[in-house]
Amino acid sequence: MKMQAKTRNAVGRKKNAQRVLLGNARGLVAMGTLAAYTALGSSRPALAAVWNKEPADGGVAATLPLKRFDIPAGPLDAAIEAYEKASGLKVRIVLPEGTLAGFRSPGVTGLYREDDALRQILEGTGLNYRAEDATTMVIGVQARDTVSVTAPVANEIAITRFTEPQIDTAQSISVVPQFVMQDQGLSTLRDTLRNVPGISLAAGEAGAQGDNLTIRGFTARNDIFMDGIRDFGSYYRDSFNFEQVEALEGPAGVQFGRGATGGVINQENKIPEVEKxxxxxxxxxxxxxxxxxxxxxxxxxxxxxxxxxxxxxxxxxxxxxxxxxxxxxxxxxxxxxxxxxxxxxxxxxxxxxxxxxxxxxxxxxxxxxxxxxxxxxxxxxxxxxxxxxxxxxxxxxxxxxxxxxxxxxxxxxxxxxxxxxxxxxxxxxxxxxxxxxxxxxxxxxxxxxxxxxxxxxxxxxxxxxxxxxxxxxxxxxxxxxxxxxxxxxxxxxxxxxxxxxxxxxxxxxxxxxxxxxxxxxxxxxxxxxxxxxxxxxxxxxxxxxxxxxxxxxxxxxxxxxxxxxxxxxxxxxxxxxxxxxxxxxxxxxxxxxxxxxxxxxxxxxxxxxxxxxxxxxxxxxxxxxxxxxxxxxxxxxxxxxxxxxxxxxxxxxxxxxxxxxxxxxxxxxxxxxxxxxxxxxxxxxxxxxxxxxxxxxxxxxxxxxxxxxxxxxxxxxxxxxxxxxxxxxxxxxxxxxxxxxxxxxxxxxxxxxxxxxxxxxxxxxxxxxxxxxxxxxxxxxxxxxxxxxxxxxxxxxxxxxxxxxxxxxxxxxxxxxxxxxxxxxxxxxxxxxxxxxxxxxxxxxxxxxxxxxxxxxxxxxxxxxxxxxxxxxxxx
CATH class of the missing domain: 2.40.170.20 (TonB-dependent receptor, beta-barrel domain)
Structure with a gap:
């Protein structure tokens, strides 16, 4: 699988799909970073030996005070910037240039030791930290023997009208990611939606051919969107350019306007990335x-x-x-x-x-x-x-x-x-x-x-x-x-x-x-x-x-x-x-x-x-x-x-x-x-x-x-x-x-x-x-x-x-x-x-x-x- 390290641009608009394949990115980042250090003969210790959850001597962490953090979920680079301001510590990133933009953080809110706060910021990213000294934290890839190459499932919605992670959004949301479409050999939107409960398919109407479907009991032929904008045409949609498909069932009128009785379907398309x-x-x-x-x-x-x-x-x-x-x-x-x-x-x-x-x-x-x-x-x-x-x-x-x-x-x-x-x-x-x-x-x-x-x-x-x-x-x-x-x-x-x-x-x-x-x-x-x-x-x-x-x-x-x-x-x-x-x-x-x-x-x-x-x-x-x-x-x-x-x-x-x-x-x-x-x-x-x-x-x-x-x-x-x-x-x-x-x-x-x-x-x-x-x-x-x-x-x-x-x-x-x-x-x-x-x-x-x-x-x-x-x- 390819690495899904994306720029902040991609994060802002394709955040859900990027999370789906992120686990594989972590594994590749780990291997690539280790190889880079080996090839360049870096004087720094091998990452497999230094990325430990607690400092070896326990001294630095023991002296870290409790501080209040209020850092929302979002791009990891923005979370780290907010962490530096709140903690007064300097964070040094030891990763290939541009890689950090491919990660998102769950954020942290409340009173925490500075090391615990940073651990929460990095939770689910596959990255880790170490305290280099009393004023500097270093972020990189954790030891290779603990790197998971299995990606977490999508936890965010690509549509910008939803600001919260999927798990915190008060609506039934089914995301069909690219790996599902690839495993099933799917080529159409119609077949992709067979992976979503509560949706049934129907034949074309007399004057309108193309994808016809029912969401939670109500017709949704006019409730199909592409990148968040209504995709009005009467045609059969092919999946060749899909990054993922999102089915949002339940109340959706405020976000999407007319229709949306049972919900809406959004096709999220692929966009350029930073990796060849x-x-x-x-x-x-x-x-x-x-x-x-x-x-x-x-x-x-x-x-x-x-x-x-x-x-x-x-x-x-x-x-x-x-x-x-x-x-x-x-x-x-x-x-x-x-x-x-x-x-x-x-x-x-x-x-x-x-x-x-x-x-x-x-x-x-x-x-x-x-x-x-x-x-x-x-x-x-x-x-x-x-x-x-x-x-x-x-x-x-x-x-x-x-x-x-x-x-x-x-x-x-x-x-x-x-x-x-x-x-x-x-x-x-x-x-x-x-x-x-x-x-x-x-x-x-x-x-x-x-x-x-x-x-x-x-x-x-x-x-x-x-x-x-x-x-x-x-x-x-x-x-x-x-x-x-x-x-x-x-x-x-x-x-x-x-x-x-x-x-x-x-x-x-x-x-x-x-x-x-x-x-x-x-x-x-x-x-x-x-x-x-x-x-x-x-x-x-x-x-x-x-x-x-x-x-x-x-x-x-x-x-x-x-x-x-x-x-x-x-x-x-x-x-x-x-x-x-x-x-x-x-x-x-x-x-x-x-x-x-x-x-x-x-x-x-x-x-x-x-x-x-x-x-x-x-x-x-x-x-x-x-x-x-x-x-x-x-x-x-x-x-x-x-x-x-x-x-x-x-x-x-x-x-x-x-x-x-x-x-x-x-x-x-x-x-x-x-x-x-x-x-x-x-x-x-x-x-x-x-x-x-x-x-x-x-x-x-x-x-x-x-x-x-x-x-x-x-x-x-x-x-x-x-x-x-x-x-x-x-x-x-x-x-x-x-x-x-x-x-x-x-x-x-x-x-x-x-x-x-x-x-x-x-x-x-x-x-x-x-x-x-x-x-x-x-x-x-x-x-x-x-x-x-x-x-x-x-x-x-x-x-x-x-x-x-x-x-x-x-x-x-x-x-x-x-x-x-x-x-x-x-x-x-x-x-x-x-x-x-x-x-x-x-x-x-x-x-x-x-x-x-x-x-x-x-x-x-x-x-x-x-x-x-x-x-x-x-x-x-």
Whole structure:
């Protein structure tokens, strides 16, 4: 593993990831320093002989008096500077130049002997000290036989809006570090999030492809961030430039603004470092997968106060196990440059280009309440005509100025462009029910055939699959450009008032987001002009045909601004009290044009330009009890809101001022504890989130929208992450979610039923361990409980009879529309061929389980079958 010694610039913005790999840095620092002293013939004694926790004669330490220290957690160099001022002693560093900036200190508060205070400052760094004389302390690497090369787990959050270490932050936070992604051979954000409890994945929406997920029961498609700024685009995110992924579950409205009902996801990207680095990883898979990534870092000492360049490159092509027609083709490049790495003013300019040209897969159709009995490998689309193309460009500038160790100003600005084009086939058999109706209810009409809405569906739940000859090939065709211009400026300050220490973050952010989708339909006179197919033998080679026409041209622009502050106050050594307030202004303009359709065609009704303005405060308060430096117990309360145009879409029904934004309240209590010298972090929490004013659309009139729904999710979750001896890495989590609709004006029969895509239980585990013959093996599993497809229509009729008392039909049977839960098992085997080359095999879905991975109310995407990835990792 490479040494993760970073500059203060990297520490300020990539502090969490640097801690993950820091243990290996300590081991390399130890060996490098010892070698340097040996090679140079230094007159100083060998470090292995002099770094002792107490002076050999015991004399100096015995005379050190008690003094009061109040040094906060933070960069080690700043802590040592504060220690020199408080103690009056001089500290001499015996380490390679620039190394100290790669460490962080837990700080020290209270009355201590000067040597004990310094020991606490160095706790968890792998460094030690000795008293050279009565006025000088020397810091270096401890004896080689006691140096641990196992890194402690991450204890800090990369996002600057959080000033406290992770263990002292009153919120459920799951960090998926780089070593987990490497061990599991992950290449996407979607697969990375399978390591986080309380998150479930869903299929793409009709007009928005890309990563769709649910956090603690609430949709979070618009709650994905990159380096702390919202990553608005509809695309599939690749992990080639990830340093780590952070899932912050629970109250997050004050820090992140609109949305954030269940939490947010933050992708923390790689930035330049002070150490030269070249890494190349290759993967070859059983489904013709070919993937190569390169990570190249080059520092230039002395240029512009310390400069470094870094570039990450990725290319991938391959298929999907068990889904023969689906194909993935991706390319990405992410160059970045940092200047002023050794100065008080530091800047990083980064650019990401990610392109994708896939043959997409919307899977298999529903058949009433369950998966249609189709062949697992069946593809209902047109491989030569279906496509998903994205070309994302994201430019980010970060600037930071350190006025003093207690005052820091940082700003981040972004310009992003997310073009996409998609034509995807969605297989359907019968139309979706618009309402759940109980047994005995009289309905006026039967469900219609999805291919021809003029005809009732001729199939019953007892019909044989071979008899289903009309599977609709609904074409989802969209061309769109999303865009983002954003700036966020924050000040971080550490100060005291009346003896209490404060850590304050205050900021302002704002900008504009745009979305310009153009949608196309192939339905004329309620009949799909694209040919239908059969359930058991869909013809993939059938030529595509159909009459397509544009149904809507939309332009949406949202301008928003947010002001916020969060203050954490230390009340002695045992308690921390934090609180924050945010105010957001969200102003949206919406234009929809309707071209003239062909005869029999239907377009979205044109509307005059409409606007919507939402202004809303959000609040947060938390109390942390710290019975030990290794643990905390907390209670947290927070609010958030979802404006009407959160996803940059409006309708006439939402312009009415009486349709209030959706409002959310979350209560959470939990505990965090680190064990085994900070190598195992355990978190647990119980929580309750309630959404008021949930928007509902009248199933008989799409312009009639009310804010009258109420939804509730309560539950508990636990997570473990550790880097343990004998090469044992551990990541595990469990979440129990009890979700329900608690009030609905238009869908009263949904009350008491679970929300869409919310499994009651999720579990994840991946463990690696050192094996004989220099092997390292890993084994893991994921469990996702059963999920319903819709919050408003949780169950559907499965049987009818002619109404004997008049017109219509009587519902004779109903069933939950849900997908079953599943278990998946994965394995890994790694072997170092040389000091710089590793050989790695990953086998996914070891038992070749057939399961639904991504549900949607209108289609179901199966999970990949058994597959293997074989590759080599090169380090230079």
């Amino acid at each position: 680095l070249v890494e190349v990883d290759t993967q070859f898979g059983t489904d013709l997968t070919r993937r190569i990534t390169a990570d190249i870092n080059s520092p230039v000492a002395g240029l512009l106060g310390g400069t470094a360049f870094r570039a990450n490159i990725m290319a991938q092509e391959g298929g999907v196990a068990g889904r023969d027609a689906a194909e993935l083709r991706r390319f990405g490049i992410a160059p970045s440059v940092s200047i002023g790495m050794d100065a008080k003013t530091r800047a990083t300019l980064s650019y990401i280009h990610l392109s994708e040209d896939d043959t997409p897969d919307y899977g298999l159709p529903w058949f009433f309440n369950q998966l249609a009995p189709a062949n697992r490998h069946s593809y209902f689309g047109f491989p030569d005509e279906n496509y998903l193309k994205t070309n994302d460009d994201i430019m980010t500038l970060k600037v930071e100025h350190e006025f003093s160790p207690s005052l820091n100003l940082h700003t981040i600005a972004r310009a992003a462009n997310y073009p996409r084009q998609a034509q995807i086939t969605e297989p359907q058999i019968c139309s979706n029910a618009s309402l759940s109706v109980p047994v005995g209810t009289v309905v006026t009409a039967l469900p219609t055939l999805a291919y021809n809405a003029n005809l009732p569906c001729p199939y019953t739940s007892a019909r044989l699959a071979s008899a289903i000859t009309q599977v609709n090939r609904n074409q989802i065709q969209v061309k769109s450009v999303e865009g983002d211009l954003w700036d966020q400026t924050e000040v971080t300050a550490h100060f005291k008032t009346w003896g209490a220490r404060h850590d304050l973050v205050a900021g302002v952010e704002g900008g504009q987001e745009i979305s310009n989708p153009i949608r196309t339909s192939y339905t004329i006179n309620k009949i799909n002009t694209v040919p239908e197919t059969t359930l058991l033998n869909p013809n993939e080679d059938q030529p595509f045909s159909g009459t397509g026409y544009i149904t809507s041209i939309v332009h949406t622009k949202s301008k928003s601004v947010g002001l916020y502050f969060v203050d954490t106050m230390k009340l002695g050594r045992l308690f921390e009290l934090s609180g924050g307030v945010r105010w957001d202004r969200f102003d949206t303009d919406y234009n929809l044009a309707s071209p003239t359709p062909p005869a029999g065609g239907t377009v979205t009704a044109a509307v005059p330009p409409i606007s919507r303005l939402d202004e809303q405060p959000t609040y947060r308060a938390a109390l942390v009890f710290k019975p030990s430096t290794h643990g905390s117990v907390y209670f947290d309360y927070g609010t958030s809101f979802d404006p009407d145009a959160e996803s940059l879409s409006l309708s006439v029904g939402l312009v009415n001022g009486s349709v209030k934004p959706e409002e959310n309240q979350t209560y959470e209590g939990g505990a965090k504890w680190s064990f085994l010298n900070d190598r195992l972090l355990v978190e647990g929490a119980v929580f309750r989130t309630e959404k008021d004013n949930a928007h509902e659309t009248d199933p008989t009139n799409s312009n009639n929208i009310v804010a009258a729904g109420n939804q509730l999710v309560k539950g508990a979750q636990f997570s473990f992450i550790g880097r343990l001896p004998e090469g044992m890495d551990l990541v595990a989590g469990y979440a129990y979610l009890d979700s329900a609709v608690i009030f609905s004006q238009f869908f009263p029969t949904a009350v008491g039923y679970p929300l869409a895509n919310v499994p009651k239980q999720t579990f994840n585990l991946f463990v690696t361990h050192r094996l004989p013959w220099r092997l390292n093996g890993g084994l893991g599993s994921n469990y996702v409980g059963s999920r319903t497809a819709s919050s408003t229509v949780p169950y559907v009729p499965t049987g009818y009879a002619v109404n004997p008392d008049g017109p219509g039909y009587v519902v004779t049977s109903v069933a939950m529309k849900q997908v079953p839960g599943y278990w998946v098992f994965n394995g890994m085997l790694k072997h170092p061929l040389t000091e710089k080359i590793d050989f790695q095999i990953n086998v996914n879905n070891l038992l070749n389980r057939y399961y639904i991975d991504l549900p949607h109310p209108s289609h179901l995407v199966p999970g990949a079958g058994a597959s293997a990835l074989i590759g080599a990792n090169f380090r230079f």
